Amino acid sequence: MDQQLTGWYTERSPMWPGQAFSLQVEESILQKKTKFQKLEIFQSTHYGKVMVLDGAIQFSEKDESSYQEMITFLPLNSHPNPRRVLIIGGGDGGVARETMKHPLVEKVVQCEIDAEVIEACKKYVPSMGCGFDNPKLTLLTGDGSEFLEKTEDKFDVIITDASDPVVAADEGGSETKDGPAVSLFNEDYYTRMKEKLAPGGILCCQGENMWLHASLICRLLKKCKSIFPVVDYAYTCTPTYPSGQIGFILCSKNPETNFKDPITVWGEADADDLPLKYYNADIHRASFVMPSFMRKALKQIE
């Protein structure tokens, strides 16, 4: 499938063979090769602005809340006092934007590998790029894994908002190559994060799709269990991600952490104030409930 439908953007990848998702394009806004990846932004007809990296849709304005709010508040609301937050990746600004909504957060450090993604979102997608406009944020560019090795800071929460470890190597999406996020999917990375978490610290990483990558997910979770006393898996429903869902890997240094039951519970009035489009305490709890096939797969690594 090296073809394109005229007037549409079609996403296909060897990470999800045999299926493709297309969005109708109203206007192309940006197409460039950065130092790290191919970056595209377009105005879609029904999903607002859309950003694509190396052929994989990163967000659409219509449904990004279901991802950005969940990857942020699942860990933040599971921590009693998330004052210092580190964001690895998240170059579109969505996680920074959400993190700043949490009233306990005092200081956010973000390390994104690709400065051109940050600049593009600030310039072309202010609904996302606005996340960078906050005096609590220290924004750095560089490899997240290397930053973790060097930094002497400690964090209460580390959120890794990475693209997939492997990406399409060609237009047709039939060959793979390592993407810029590959270093964020190995065991060393999790060990480094643990070292830079303060006592009781919590991490949350993008965790792929259970219909497509159950065995990859289980392998990652098994590694995490060898490193952290508490490990859990949740998912959210994001229509423009492959197969309409994406998961989250959650780990805590505190053996008492129960990710399934948020410590910070906002009432409905708070949710309206914050404002949140997707996240609430009930959907936090529900996001850990697995269908039977995934529950069975997860049992095998217990």
Next chain:
Amino acid sequence: MDQQLTGWYTERSPMWPGQAFSLQVEESILQKKTKFQKLEIFQSTHYGKVMVLDGAIQFSEKDESSYQEMITFLPLNSHPNPRRVLIIGGGDGGVARETMKHPLVEKVVQCEIDAEVIEACKKYVPSMGCGFDNPKLTLLTGDGSEFLEKTEDKFDVIITDASDPVVAADEGGSETKDGPAVSLFNEDYYTRMKEKLAPGGILCCQGENMWLHASLICRLLKKCKSIFPVVDYAYTCTPTYPSGQIGFILCSKNPETNFKDPITVWGEADADDLPLKYYNADIHRASFVMPSFMRKALKQIE
């Protein structure tokens, strides 16, 4: 978008403009015009066999469990004694197959409008069509709404497994026309179902997608609330349905019914025995938990 990607099946519809989902085709199995609709079955490369009616994907073997099990066991397990079950639509056999797994079910009547869909699934997709091979089943062909008007039987549970009310009128998917299921989406139909429900009876209908059709869903639920004392809304995650989700409208004649808390709870061992790939009691409960945007929409019709 009246183009096709060679070797792929692309689904597009005016019901979900600006987005399209494609599956790679290994082999076309059937393409015909029935008396009611365009029927296609193909072998996909990664999703097993796939059936399409009037341009809308009805099931793939890979993920049909997430729909068939949920539309069946949400109502059956909310009823204390679901002995007599009526299935309207469900021509692929999936709901009949699941219904027969419930140990309390004694008698099932099914009324599907299109006999050619039934025959095709029996012949080409035995994993679905096997649902029709059960002595408890009385299988009729005809309009579901008319059947309800005429029948003198009463049922404990009525499940409506219908395609969408409007369908694509042309290959390009830009014009709409009424589909064969249009009569299953109006108020009269719900009133007729109520008349044919035994005391304490429950119904469950395919209820569209909250990202695409929140206002249609709210309108339908509002009508239902004027007819039934208990009405609720749930959803499941089905990757090959538009935007990866589909909802269910649940109504009960019994004011004590709490759909959110199943009466029949199968343990994990039972789930392995039955066997169920998707449904379990926890995901039953979780399927009623709405993201904030939908919770807000539903509040407005309370």
